[in-house]
Amino acid sequence: MYMRKKQFKDCVFRGDRHTIKAHSTAIIKHADLGDNVRIYEFALIGFEGFQYIRQADGTLISLGHTGRCFIGNNVSIHQHSSVGRGIREYEVINGKIYRNTVIMDNSKIDSYVQVGHGVIIHESTLVCAGVIIGGHSEIGSQCYIGEGANIRNRIKIGDNVMIGMGSNVVSDIPDNVVVWGNPARVMRDNKFH
Numbered sequence: 001m002y003m004r005k006k007q008f009k010d011c012v013f014r015g016d017r018h019t020i021k022a023h024s025t026a027i028i029k030h031a032d033l034g035d036n037v038r039i040y041e042f043a044l045i046g047f048e049g050f051q052y053i054r055q056a057d058g059t060l061i062s063l064g065h066t067g068r069c070f071i072g073n074n075v076s077i078h079q080h081s082s083v084g085r086g087i088r089e090y091e092v093i094n095g096k097i098y099r100n101t102v103i104m105d106n107s108k109i110d111s112y113v114q115v116g117h118g119v120i121i122h123e124s125t126l127v128c129a130g131v132i133i134g135g136h137s138e139i140g141s142q143c144y145i146g147e148g149a150n151i152r153n154r155i156k157i158g159d160n161v162m163i164g165m166g167s168n169v170v171s172d173i174p175d176n177v178v179v180w181g182n183p184a185r186v187m188r189d190n191k192f193h
């Protein structure tokens with residue numbers, strides 16, 4: 001794992017740049033990066049997300065993305081995962097908030113995960129392989145998201161939540177619970193703080 005200058009585009013290094021390790025196949029754009037960040041093979045940070053507005057005549061116009069990704073200290077992003085850049089740094093458009101994407105300190109993102117634009121993942125959360133997190137959703141700290149879970153856009157998941165593998169999460173989830181299923185339901189308290 002080593003860094004090439006040209007794999008970083010429009011990036012800000014908030015800590016010591018030399019503690020960042022990115023595989024040469026990773027692409028990192030429009031990102032603010034902390035210390036000790038690990039980015040593995042073919043990961044893509046700061047991709048242009050999927051956001052179109054349907055016009056009266058039925059055509060689809062892209063909103064375009066100008067926001068950023070904030071990646072905290074000790075964050076790892078594994079193979080083939082992608083993290084969208086914010087549509088805007090912060091703006092209200094047609095009553096909806098658009099904001100930067102944030103992955104906070106110590107969180108770990110496994111492989112083939114998609115983190116949508118404007119998502120916030122709080123500290124020390126584990127996201128297993130194949131999870132899709134829809135745009136502008138917020139995941140609390142110390143959560144565990146089982147492999148292949150789908151999380152709807154613009155929902156809020158509390159702290160210390162475990163989401164079973166393959167779940168479809170379609171509504172907000174409170175703190176300290178285990179959920180699973182389609183649609184995901186609260187099954188019990190989560191005792192593992």
Ligand SMILES: CC(C)(COP(=O)(O)OP(=O)(O)OC[C@H]1O[C@@H](n2cnc3c(N)ncnc32)[C@H](O)[C@@H]1OP(=O)(O)O)[C@@H](O)C(=O)NCCC(=O)NCCS
Pocket residue numbers: 128129145146147162163164165166167178179180181
């Ligand atoms: C959600 C989870 C934590 C529940 O574990 P648990 O409390 O030990 O639950 P059990 O395995 O005893 O299962 C209880 C019941 O729920 C069902 N169930 C458990 N997890 C489920 C899930 N994700 N989706 C649907 N049903 C599930 C079981 O089939 C069982 O049903 P039954 O009572 O009819 O037999 C666990 O199943 C899970 O999904 N863990 C994440 C695994 C993962 O992603 N690993 C990644 C490794 S990198």
